[in-house]
Amino acid sequence: MKSTKKDKDALKAYRERVQWILENSKNGVFESPQDRQSAVERAKKDIGYMVKRYFSHIADCESGAFQIQLAKMVRRNPTFKGFAEWPRGFAKSVWCTIFIPFWLHINGQTEYFLQISNSFDAAADLLDDLRAELEANEKIIKDFGPQKTIGKKWERGYFITASGLIGRALGIGQKVRGLRVGNKRPDLCEVDDLETEEINGNPARQDKYAKWIERSLIPTMTGKYRRLLWSNNRWAERMVQTVLQKKHPKWKVHHVKAYDPATLESLAWPQKYPKSYWQNQIEELGTLACQAEYNQEPHTEGKIFTDNLFRYEKLPRIDSYDAILGYWDVAYSDKDTADSNAVRIWGRKGQNYYLVKSFVRQCKMTDAIEWMFLYSATLPESVSLSFHYESQFWNDALSMSYRTVRDKYGRDIPLIRDDRTKGRKYDRILTLLPYYQQGRIIYNTAEQSSDDHQVGLAQLKGIEPGYKCHDDGPDADEGALDKLNRIYVPTDKNNRPTAGGHRRQTRY
Template sequence: MNRKDKIALERYRKRLEFARSSGEVNAFETKAEQKARIERAKKDYAYMCKEYFPHYATSEPADCHLKAAKQTMKNPTIKKFDEMPRGFGKSVMDDILIPFWLWINDQAHYMVLVTVSKDRASELLEDLRAEFEGNPKIIHDFGEQHGHGQWEKGFFITKSGFVAKALGAGQSVRGLRVKSRRPDYIVVDDLETKELIKNPKRQDEYVKWIERDLIPTMDGDIRRFVYANNRFAPVMIQTKLQEKHPEWVVNHIKAYDPVTYKPTWHQKYHDNYYRELEKDIGTLALEAEYLQNPQVEGYYFKPEHIQYGKMPKLNQFKIIIGTWDVAYAGSATSDYNAIDVKGLHDKNFWVIDTFVKRCKMVTAVSYMCDFQKRLPKTVVVHWRFEAQFWNDEVERVIRETERQYGIKLNILKIQVPKIKKMDRILTLHPYYQNGRIFYNEKLKSHNDTQVGIAQLLSIEPNYKTNDDYPDTQQTGIALLEPYNTQNDGLNYRQGKMRPKNERI
């Protein structure tokens, strides 16, 4: 036996040990008690997980897990995507728990597991094979399943006739038939890689392979197709499939409420878990991994446009303006309350501080009050917000918060030009391109600033991402520009700097 085979054998031995840790069976139970347990497990997914897989089900399943399982059981021809964040056990659910639940209900007879390569798919399939072979509770209730015929890594057939096969993406699907049996449960797990998302042509090839080769291998009344992967990029194989098949089910799950931080899987994670994690890895990484908000590289605005520096003293700025893009709801899907505090120094614009959060208005106004209260007496910040947002509720929040902090913001309403927001935001481009916008170097690790910059980089044709921060930043730059009297005969608003008297 070579070294590679020895390693594989040792890994499988550990899987068997894990399967055997499901617990001991009750040797004194009656046949009636056993039958009642099996019948309950067939109907109750949560109970089935707890009864047969306590070594996996260390917490009660989340509502999204129960929903996904019920969807799969209810619809024998379902096509769906389980887009779940890191830590939500989507592979365990779709590769082990749900196929087993389908099997005990006579709803799964031939499973195919697909991922980036056959070797990787075979590794994933080993977990289910070990459960059939070593889980004492499964053996006790459903009999010995370890087959004496086909029982190997990547392809096994249980004594009851259940078939499971591993397949690499793009491989030929010829030969998937086992006698008269064809696949009736196909799961694609973690197919996309960071390298693959950079290759649109390859993505399109996989989309066609799934549509034209993989799914058509199923033939009969049961034809379930499940795609398990988190959404970590703007364009993926799964997003292309979703666009082509809007009728397919998409379970897009966020790990926590972005406003309250309350965990979606509250049975497993405590209320402050994601707040604490945010301190460890930062807001952008947290949102990418756990809210499935993919970050883009930048279409108009590039990462290299963002420059940091040692900021001049506050009393050296010609004028400081803070602009507020108002959001009312403060819900998980609402706009952001975005505040950008900017100053003009020489001919450059400095981002002094930012506030970019999904929150209630009072939190944003409290930020402005606190910021102003901490300013030196020689420094004044001029607060502005768009007149279209003004209503009695905004006025009430401002007045009450001012009284609480014992200050006056003297915030003024302004009229914003009635042109498309996209066109307004793009007027920022030459300022960035010509290196006229600087960020306070202390904001490099500031979460709100990084969220705002991510919104800026996401601006592209037909974008559907949040644009609250770039919107309020553009408003502030437009307000600061008239105070710039040090142009030195150059027009910095153009994409390329030219003397004012030079003909274009």
């Protein structure tokens, strides 16, 4: 068959990879046969050591605890089915397509590795990385002998090593019936980077591929070892992997978040990404983008509160509103799964409502209170701003937090309890919808790109029947508008208050 340009490019890339491995995998340390054998036995037991010994040219830092944890899970369970939902840049593919398959093979737990991706070429590119290591890695050759041998398959997308490892690449949906070499059938299937934007936008295709995994791919494995390993970060609400996860709740979802968004602590891989790295990423990309890419908290377009309802304008002067106030939706915990502390500053002028400023963060109560103190200090003397919160939240913890901040600044702010009886939260938030539909809610153009505003907006978009997202920003919005409607003084056409000093006409 005549080679295409794509074939030639792939071969060129493979040869360059082999040459790079030859140059970077050399081991100049002398070892006696006994020392070498001891090292091999240790590598079989300890994957962290195995990565150091054979793949230090790839791994430029210490392995993360989460990576080692998943590898051990896979090895312990001969019928493992699970997902490496790791953030972008956390070496999902390297671990799941090179390190773990190689580790299982040297432990005698895999002989036929099937690599799957969204196309044959994508799968073959992944498999070629493992093939190149087996061909050119000097450390592997010294410990296990040459793996490329004359007379055995050694081509793009298909190889058989001297030690008996078979590697095949397949695109999603390709025929898998009859996949065997002699008496060997696949015993490890790895699905990597399957979800393209094209697939993600087509639920019917997602369901079709999920069914292919269940009814075609998994049944090709018939022996003692029948493992399915899936590497893909969760960047959308609905993916092929989430379809499978819902249908198979016992399959392992190894979901890793890069950092705690509230504190930038609890780092998943501090050996590679220190706290300063995440601080810079958040500054460059914004909170929502980082949450989606690195903490895998995707957000989809709203079904009720849609983009066409959101109106941005330059706001009136801060001292020109008929009424202005802040509303705080309190959260006690700063854990990454906890609610946010949401403080929203709303003003009303005429029949319109203006979102002036936002604070929506997973943080300690003291952080929210301090923000209120600092914001109120920026206002001119002609503006009197009170902050309201639900009375049910006042307790010793909140009182102590308030006193801490008050003592720090040596003054008070008007913090007022909202004692109204509230109905179901979803129904209350839906009362905002008519205001949006009538164009009476206006957002501050100057705040459009701020993280706090975007987080609150994302929460609002997520409000729909049965929603599971955080709702702290919208809840604070509803509280603020309810309060504005209760205290608002209407004006006549000359912008004069009609309350007070008005004599009712006497009529008979």
